[in-house]
Amino acid sequence: MSTFLFLIGEAFVNLRRNALVATGAVLAVFVSLALAFGALVFNELVRVNTLQWQQGDHLIIFLKDEGGPVAHSELLAQINDYPEVKNAWYMDKAGAYQEFLEIYSDQPALAATVTAADLPASIRVELDDISTYQEVQFRLVGHPLLRRLSVFSEGIERLLSLTGVLNSIGFGLVVLMGASAVVLIANTIRMAIYARREEIAIMKLVGAGNWFIRVPFIIEGATVGLLGGGLAAAAVFASHNLLERIPTDILIRFQVDQGFLLSRAILILAFGGLAGFIGSSLGLRRFLRV
């Protein structure tokens, strides 16, 4: 036990002596892990913001409460008669509430402040051809029941189809960055070994075993990885906080669930530590033949 504490102490003394190189490695790990973490969060943002569109509807026509369901169903019949419309259906306040609960399932506090009465009923429209949405929009301009019209624009469509591509590019990037972080740490450790080669020779002469010499280096590498991962997590939390301050429409979210953030932050931190461990082990390979 006291031996292990001693080796931890050695690792930190060595980190301080090697501060400049170690800082470089920490920053590189930080950048790569922040990118990875950011990609995860972006992905989650896209997912929560497109939840409503996943049934294949192209337009959402939010309705004013005046006239109630009777007036609403008249409008629904009218819209169903538009030539561009393939299919339209009515979502009442209760349905909207259900949907709301689903989208904000992770935020019970917010859900508790909203009741079904606060949410507008809507008509969901599926078009034969999405590019004709402007004609529908045009027909509805100035309609007394129209509260707001939300379009599953080509932008969103592209975004959705892009997420798949983005995901695989992101994944590749994360793997690449992770690998470079590992290599960088390995290199840092290699340099540290080189800088301390005379001391290591002395330690061996006095009877230090391989692990006694290796453990401080491994702790050093893991610390670099953890620091980088910690910085990455902190940066993502901070930028998430900034995003949260943007006044949000009830339909566009700039924030993801805290639980999601926290669990991914722990993952990133663990990955940083692991990268440090693997990196330093690599750096120590083919070294320390007596």
Added chain:
Amino acid sequence: MIRLHNVAKVYDGGVVAVQEVSMDVRKGEFVFLVGPSGSGKSTLIRMCLREEKVTRGKIWVAGKDITKLPTWRVPYLRRTVGTIFQDFKLLPTKTVAENVAFALKVTGCPRSIVRRQVNTVLELVGLSAKTDRYPRQLSGGEQQRVSIARAFVNRPPILLADEPTGNLDPATSVGIMRLLDRINRTGTTVMMATHDFAIVDAMRRRVVQLDRGRVVRDQGESGYESSEET
């Protein structure tokens, strides 16, 4: 304690540093290794520490055949053999006390025992007042005494010294030799390579003389030069 049988060392590149060396150092003996520069004294000592492997022959240290020792056991060998070198080999970033303590820490010795042993041995070498200094803040003689303290702190049965006085003036050297003599009197076997004939003549101990890698003289209670010739 140390036994060599027909030991030879050929370095990469074909330099024959040691050949056909057989000798036996008994427990508690003090042996000088002498001989001209390049005669193989350091090579012999390094082979006893497994810093170099023998090319031929066998070496037993403290009863174990170290030529067959697996690599992972080498640190254990080095804990039973204290070492002292011309260039002290102290860790520059550690204090006197930490340098000495290091030899115990590598064995996993508990902290309280480490502290006690380190204090005792630093008193023995007369450095109690300078435990918190760094090697660069010490004179050469003081540094060598730190390295002797480190070599002796875990009471090894054997002490190997390669020109321990090589960097020191004669007066300081005498102090170092007194220390080694005292350690030898506690029963520690000492083998020391040296060029310093004044020391060898003054101590009158067993002398093993090497020349071009061979033992050319092995004589008890002798001086630097062969006593038969005088």
